Amino acid sequence: MSIKVYKDLAANSIFIEDANGAQFVNSLQASVPDTTVTITDLARQIDIVSNADHTEFIDQNESPYSGTAEDVCNTLNAIFQSSGTPTADAPTITSPLSINSVEGSIINYELTANLGVGYEWDLSNVTGVTTVEGNVRKLVGGSGLAAGTYNIPVKAINYNGEDSQTVVLNVSNPPFANTKSVDFQQNDWLGANAGILQNVLGRSGNGSGSADAWTISFYFKAGSSNNQEQTIFYYGSSDVANGNHLRVYWNGNNTAIQQLVFRYGTNNNNLLFKSPVGSLSNDGNWHHYMVTYDGGTTGSSSGSINDYYSRFKIFIDGVQQTTINSNSNYGITTALNGVNLRVGRYNSSSYMRNGCKVDELAVWDSDESANISSIYNGGVPLDLSGLASVPVHWWRMGDGDTYPYLFDIGSAANCIYIMYSMTSSSIVNDVP
Numbered sequence: 001m002s003i004k005v006y007k008d009l010a011a012n013s014i015f016i017e018d019a020n021g022a023q024f025v026n027s028l029q030a031s032v033p034d035t036t037v038t039i040t041d042l043a044r045q046i047d048i049v050s051n052a053d054h055t056e057f058i059d060q061n062e063s064p065y066s067g068t069a070e071d072v073c074n075t076l077n078a079i080f081q082s083s084g085t086p087t088a089d090a091p092t093i094t095s096p097l098s099i100n101s102v103e104g105s106i107i108n109y110e111l112t113a114n115l116g117v118g119y120e121w122d123l124s125n126v127t128g129v130t131t132v133e134g135n136v137r138k139l140v141g142g143s144g145l146a147a148g149t150y151n152i153p154v155k156a157i158n159y160n161g162e163d164s165q166t167v168v169l170n171v172s173n174p175p176f177a178n179t180k181s182v183d184f185q186q187n188d189w190l191g192a193n194a195g196i197l198q199n200v201l202g203r204s205g206n207g208s209g210s211a212d213a214w215t216i217s218f219y220f221k222a223g224s225s226n227n228q229e230q231t232i233f234y235y236g237s238s239d240v241a242n243g244n245h246l247r248v249y250w251n252g253n254n255t256a257i258q259q260l261v262f263r264y265g266t267n268n269n270n271l272l273f274k275s276p277v278g279s280l281s282n283d284g285n286w287h288h289y290m291v292t293y294d295g296g297t298t299g300s301s302s303g304s305i306n307d308y309y310s311r312f313k314i315f316i317d318g319v320q321q322t323t324i325n326s327n328s329n330y331g332i333t334t335a336l337n338g339v340n341l342r343v344g345r346y347n348s349s350s351y352m353r354n355g356c357k358v359d360e361l362a363v364w365d366s367d368e369s370a371n372i373s374s375i376y377n378g379g380v381p382l383d384l385s386g387l388a389s390v391p392v393h394w395w396r397m398g399d400g401d402t403y404p405y406l407f408d409i410g411s412a413a414n415c416i417y418i419m420y421s422m423t424s425s426s427i428v429n430d431v432p
Contacts, residue, residue: 001056003018003057004016005057015060025048025117028076036069043158054068089160090115093112093165095110095111097167103146103171106142118158120155121152123139128144129169151167151168152169178359178399179399181430183355184223185355188419189420190418196412205334206299206332213367215290219286220357221357223354225356226254231247233342240266248289270327271299280316286432287379288315294367298332318372357430359397359431361394362393364392384410385411
């Protein structure tokens, strides 16, 4: 039978393991009462190893201590003296009293103390955190903890007293990363409760000013279909012939068109804006698009049509577009009420097709034209919650989502898209 004895530098204590198990102890003394070696715990005045043959003692590398019984006794006492303690001294915790971690990460922390023999943790409020089998000083786990601060009471104990402290575990949000988008094929689309956005995209009349302003921002990667009017975003009435609504769509992979189109109004009364031909091409790249409304009047006098046009702006990759503008009956004066809220489908048709992809869809209840540079960020998606003006609704389109739900992480965080005619594979690893 081997008896492992060595000084644990991290614990500043002696580690002993024999047939009775492992323990950390201090205030030890070795002796040779006859031809064997005995180790006495001076603090408790008991022998923890009695009359063992000197050849049974090994170090942390499981190498035998060399020499005679007297040689082994002297070697052990030299180790004990370098970490031993007068019996009146209590332990002192020496390891840092704070742990910094990130959501989803596993912590790896080891408690150390001068003269510590026993260690106790209160892990009742840190689910998933546990000590390592065979080393009660070491903590692991915690990958399931939400961001926040957790207090963990701890004690280092020896026969003369204890040191009680609180280890503070700080779990922070992970760094922003964009790894997912949503892919649309054939009749795929997303739907959500439009009424939730009534105070953001809706209005009660012909535009009251800044209180009715809004901004819609998203990344889009065009597919291969040349179908015209592939709906990217649609909000408002289900009666598209007579009810006010807004719609953003792509005019397909047709080299004579390939443009972003925005319409505000009904089929019969509306303002229509088109980006330049070729400005939204199927070039295999992601591009950022933003549409803004300043909240002002949108109809119905022919003499004011340019004022109505000026209410809206379209930005592509951070640059305001010189749009091709037209109208039907000089715009729209009516209220806008949320009945449908969709991505990828108009009222009953005009789907996105053949691999169109959408990412980082966000909506503000304000005109963010002045902040386009911060939102576009040079074409690199960023944590929108860190902007001076935070979107009311923001869908990451895959990151942090669980099929078939795409969660809202904007300041309101209360509008969930549901994926229709899609599968979990519609969330893809293709991002700007």
